[in-house]
Structure formats: C-alpha cells, structure tokens
Amino acid sequence: MQPSGKAPEPTLSRLSLYLRCLRQLAKDGAKTISSAQLGSHCGVVSAQIRKDLSYFGEFGKPGTGYEVQQLLSRLTEIMQLDQEHRVAIIGAGNLGAALAGYAGFSDSPFRIVGIFDNNFNKIGRMLWDVEILDVHRLTEVNQHMRAGIGIIAVPAEAAQEVADRLVDAGVRAILNFAPSRIEVPPGVAVRHVDLTREIEVLCYHMGRVAEEQEALSDADE
Amino acid sequence: MQPSGKAPEPTLSRLSLYLRCLRQLAKDGAKTISSAQLGSHCGVVSAQIRKDLSYFGEFGKPGTGYEVQQLLSRLTEIMQLDQEHRVAIIGAGNLGAALAGYAGFSDSPFRIVGIFDNNFNKIGRMLWDVEILDVHRLTEVNQHMRAGIGIIAVPAEAAQEVADRLVDAGVRAILNFAPSRIEVPPGVAVRHVDLTREIEVLCYHMGRVAEEQEALSDADE
DNA sequence: ACTTGTGAAGCATTTCACAGCC
DNA sequence: GGCTGTGAAATGCTTCACAAGT
Structure with a gap:
C-alpha cells in the first residue's frame, strides 16, 4: 500500500508519539529498530505500529526493522513538521503566558509569532520576547505575521468569537484550551x-477503584 | 439497566461535558430537557447521550425528557464530584503556576492544596496563596495534606520519578502534562x-487540507 | 405526539497470525 | 531466525430504529 486512503485519528496521534521516540533514539545513536523495540519504548504493541505505518507506505526491511534516521525523516515529512509553523496565541492570561513560554517549542518547528489580548492593561506589554497586541487587530496584523495555527487561551464565553477572528485572519488550525465548543468552517x-x-474523568476512575476495593474486602468476611 | 458493567472511556469524557452543559442550563433556570436539546447544546447526537446515560441507569421520562436539576445531581454523584478533591501540583514552572491559578477550579470541587518543586530558588516562595514546598518532602507532607490527585508539570525526564513519589504519597489519580509515558501500579x-x-496532529490535518485543495484545482484545468 | 431506553446493525480501531522477505 | 506488511478476526464504539411509556 502507498499514499492510501486516510489514517484513523488515533494513528495520527501515535505517529507524533513515534516521532518523539525516534528523535530520542537518533540522539542516542541508534541505527535501526524493530517495531517491537519501538513499541516497548513508547508503550504501543508492535502490530499497532506496523499497521499505523502501513497507512503511509512501507518503511521497514523484513528481518532488520526500520532505519531510525530514515523513518524519522519520513514521518517528519508526513506530519508536515519539516517546515516552520507560525503560531498565534490569543489570551495573555496565566495559561496563554505559560504556553507562550512552553519549553517544548524550542528546538521545534513551532514559532510563537504573536500574542493577543483584549485587556488594555496587557496590550503593549512584552511577554517573553513578543509584544501583546490588541485582539481586534488580529486580521490586520496577521497579513504579515502569517500565523497558520491559533491557540485559544481565553475564557469560555469568548472562545467562539476568538475562533471566528482566527478563521478570518487566515488561520487553518486551532488548538482550543477554552472549555467550550467552537464551530469553524470546513478546512x-x-x-x-x-x-x-x-x-473529572480521573475522579470517576478514583471512585471505581474505591468501589472495587470495598467489594473485595466485603468478599472475604 | 442499572449499575451495569462499565462504560467506555469516551462516555466518561462526555458525561463531564453533559455536566458542564447542565450546570449552565440549571443557572439559566431550565426545568427539563430532552436528549435532542441537550445534544444540540453540546454537540453530541441524542442517541449517543441516551446510550451514555444508559450505562448508569434510567434518568428520563418518556415524552418529557430529563429533569435538569435531577440529572445534574445524579451525574455529579456518578462522577464523584459531590465531594472535595484535594490536588497537589508538582512543578512550579510556567505551566504549574498557570494550572495552580486556573480559574476553572474556583467554584469546583477541586482544591489546590500543595505545590512542589525541586528548585531551591522556588521552594519557600508563595504561588497564589500556597507555599512552594520541596518535592522531596511530598510523602511526608501529604500525610496531613491528603491530596488524592496529582498534577505533573515537570520536564519529561523527571516525570516518572515524580509519578513514583506521588504514588508513594498516596495519590490515586495523576494528570500528566509532561511529554512522557509514566508507569503506575494498578489502582x-x-x-x-x-x-x-x-x-503536531493539527499540522498533519493542515497538510491534508492543502493537498485536497491542490487536487481540486488540478481537476478543473 | 413526543421522548426514553435499548437490542441490533453499522462502522472504526485494534489485534492476530502468517506469507513473504532478509 | 527474525522481522515486516497485511488480510482476516476480534473488539469497541456509535448510530439506527422501534417498542414501550407518558
């Protein structure tokens, strides 16, 4: 199979995981790796890895496994990480500020090019090395800023409006940290x-575990 | 069906979503709501909602729908949100600090009771209204602090060690923000x-959309 | 008339297991 | 012998569609 139909969403998320693992392996100087080895590194069974990769082509050699460097660069291309991605963050509160300074973005293709807020006390201040701009100027400013990704870090009530502005400004991908659904056009x-x-899901699981333990101790009395 | 077997993971996540919606509806004074109405509020089809609820019992009246207040309190119980949950945050960097101040935790059953770090320059300082403590004292301090939930906001390399400490300190649920797998005992x-x-998944999708548009414009030349 | 709760059907994802290759 | 790539089987989740209740 080659370019193929389309991969399931969970596969895409795992590809990112494999990439992280492969970057480390490459740094450690590994030459080749089997799906079983890669799997034990990142907690995925080997058949899953092979199936995931099979949506995009054939990358391995039977008997040997995968060449680390080669798989790394092929997956990097597939995930579009061989090019710079310019990111705008909307909301310069606690979360927006933390994301702007997120260490995981250094040595990555992601570059924070703009931070926006609607609070006059924040507009004009510097956050890390970027000036906080008025969110009302987003569309205008993004003509030269050219961010393709937007991160929403504003309160729930403002999320849809911010999403609309981002789309209007030409952003084609949005990561939404606001606890609210947003509607965007197709594409x-x-x-x-x-x-x-x-x-909240964690709380549920804690409760289940507690129940099971009660049931267990009830059983041996 | 009543207490039943166990609900799928996506169902649990959606229950949390329904709860958020129901809290708002209750504030707005809604008395009853049908699965179709609730669905359009939170972007889930009605059959999905009914199926999700069916894992836990029968909550509605045919012909009428659900009583908002009643469904709200039943789901709150099921998700264990009718009790306080004490939370410890490990890592007082950008992200840890932002999470400690996260507005979504006010008016919620979650209470940040401790913040820990291993950096001597941070230990002893106040973050919001909580003192940053030495992560080496986690187990000791948690004897009276009694946090049941731990949030990991440290670099990847330290995540497993922190997870071990949290488990040792008696924490029974962990939310891990570090980009690294952690192993914990069952329970x-x-x-x-x-x-x-x-x-990274967003980048992939951006690429797909770009490809489709090329294919489209190739088709009509 | 309208809505719930739920088996059954349909679809999506994961896992198995093995032919084929190194 | 060891490993990949992949149909086929198994599992898991969502949607349908309708009997039963109000």
Missing part, C-alpha cells in the same frame, strides 16, 4: 484540550 | 495532556 482543523474534563 | 488512574502531540 479548518480544531483540537480541544479540556483540563476540567480530564480531571 | 492508580492516569491521563495525559500532551500539547506537542495535539499540535
């Missing part, structure tokens, strides 16, 4: 990161 | 929030 990719939902 | 729940993976 714009969106992903959500919802802290409250994550932590 | 401890873990969820990951991986900024880099999210944004």
Whole structure:
C-alpha cells in the first residue's frame, strides 16, 4: 500500500508519539529498530505500529526493522513538521503566558509569532520576547505575521468569537484550551484540550477503584 | 439497566461535558430537557447521550425528557464530584503556576492544596496563596495534606520519578502534562495532556487540507 | 405526539497470525 | 531466525430504529 486512503485519528496521534521516540533514539545513536523495540519504548504493541505505518507506505526491511534516521525523516515529512509553523496565541492570561513560554517549542518547528489580548492593561506589554497586541487587530496584523495555527487561551464565553477572528485572519488550525465548543468552517482543523474534563474523568476512575476495593474486602468476611 | 458493567472511556469524557452543559442550563433556570436539546447544546447526537446515560441507569421520562436539576445531581454523584478533591501540583514552572491559578477550579470541587518543586530558588516562595514546598518532602507532607490527585508539570525526564513519589504519597489519580509515558501500579488512574502531540496532529490535518485543495484545482484545468 | 431506553446493525480501531522477505 | 506488511478476526464504539411509556 502507498499514499492510501486516510489514517484513523488515533494513528495520527501515535505517529507524533513515534516521532518523539525516534528523535530520542537518533540522539542516542541508534541505527535501526524493530517495531517491537519501538513499541516497548513508547508503550504501543508492535502490530499497532506496523499497521499505523502501513497507512503511509512501507518503511521497514523484513528481518532488520526500520532505519531510525530514515523513518524519522519520513514521518517528519508526513506530519508536515519539516517546515516552520507560525503560531498565534490569543489570551495573555496565566495559561496563554505559560504556553507562550512552553519549553517544548524550542528546538521545534513551532514559532510563537504573536500574542493577543483584549485587556488594555496587557496590550503593549512584552511577554517573553513578543509584544501583546490588541485582539481586534488580529486580521490586520496577521497579513504579515502569517500565523497558520491559533491557540485559544481565553475564557469560555469568548472562545467562539476568538475562533471566528482566527478563521478570518487566515488561520487553518486551532488548538482550543477554552472549555467550550467552537464551530469553524470546513478546512479548518480544531483540537480541544479540556483540563476540567480530564480531571473529572480521573475522579470517576478514583471512585471505581474505591468501589472495587470495598467489594473485595466485603468478599472475604 | 442499572449499575451495569462499565462504560467506555469516551462516555466518561462526555458525561463531564453533559455536566458542564447542565450546570449552565440549571443557572439559566431550565426545568427539563430532552436528549435532542441537550445534544444540540453540546454537540453530541441524542442517541449517543441516551446510550451514555444508559450505562448508569434510567434518568428520563418518556415524552418529557430529563429533569435538569435531577440529572445534574445524579451525574455529579456518578462522577464523584459531590465531594472535595484535594490536588497537589508538582512543578512550579510556567505551566504549574498557570494550572495552580486556573480559574476553572474556583467554584469546583477541586482544591489546590500543595505545590512542589525541586528548585531551591522556588521552594519557600508563595504561588497564589500556597507555599512552594520541596518535592522531596511530598510523602511526608501529604500525610496531613491528603491530596488524592496529582498534577505533573515537570520536564519529561523527571516525570516518572515524580509519578513514583506521588504514588508513594498516596495519590490515586495523576494528570500528566509532561511529554512522557509514566508507569503506575494498578489502582492508580492516569491521563495525559500532551500539547506537542495535539499540535503536531493539527499540522498533519493542515497538510491534508492543502493537498485536497491542490487536487481540486488540478481537476478543473 | 413526543421522548426514553435499548437490542441490533453499522462502522472504526485494534489485534492476530502468517506469507513473504532478509 | 527474525522481522515486516497485511488480510482476516476480534473488539469497541456509535448510530439506527422501534417498542414501550407518558
């Protein structure tokens, strides 16, 4: 199979995981790796890895495995990480500021090119080495700023309006940290990161574990 | 069906979503709501909502729908959100600080009771209204602090060590913001929030959209 | 008339298992 | 012998569609 139909969403997320692993392996000087070895590094079973890769082509040699460098660069291309991605962050609050300074972005193709807010006390101040600009000027400023990715780090009530502005400014992918659904036209990719939902699910699991332990101790009396 | 087997993971995440919606509806004074109405509020089809709820019991009246207040309190119980959850944050960097001040935690059952770091320049300082403590004292301090949830906001290299400390300190749920897998004993729940993976998947989708548009314009020449 | 709860159907994703290659 | 790539099987999740309840 070659360019193929389309890969499932979970596969895409795992490709990113494989990339992280491969970058480390390359740094450590590994030459080749089997799907089983890669799997034990990143917690995925080998058949899953082979299936994931098979959506995009054939990358390995039977008997040997994969060449680390080669797989690394092929996956980097597939994920479009061989080019710079300019990112605008909307919302210069706690979260926006933390994201702007996120260490994971150094030595990555992501470059924070703009930070926007609607608070007059923040506009004009510097955050890291970027000036906070008025969100109302987003479309105008992005003509030369050319951010293709927008990160929403504003309160829920403002999220849809900010999303509309981002789309209007030409952004084609949005990462939404606001706890609220946003609607965007087709052709714009969106992903959500919802802290409250994550932590609430954890609470549920804690409760389940507690129940099981009660059931267990009930059983042996 | 009543207490039932176990609900799929995506169902649990959606329950949290329904809760957020129901809290708003209750504030707005809504008395009853149908699965179709709730669905259009939160972007989920009605059959999905009914199926999700069916894992936990019967909550509605045919012909009428659900009583907002009643469904709200039943789901709150199911998700264990009718009790306080004490949270410790490990890592007082940008992200840890932002999470400690996260506005979504006010008016919620989550209470940040401790912030830990290993950096002597930070230990002893105040963050919001909590003192930053030495992460080496985690187990000791948590004897009276009694945090049941830990949030990891440290660099990848330190994540596993921090996870071990959290488990040792009696934490039973971990939200991991570090870009690294962590192993925990059974009975401890873990969820990951991986900024880099999210944004890398977005890049892939941006590329796909670009390809499709090329294919489209190639077609009509 | 309208809506729930739920088996059954449909679809998506993961895992198995093995032919073919190094 | 060891490993990949992949159909086929298994599992998991979502959607359909309708009997039963109000």
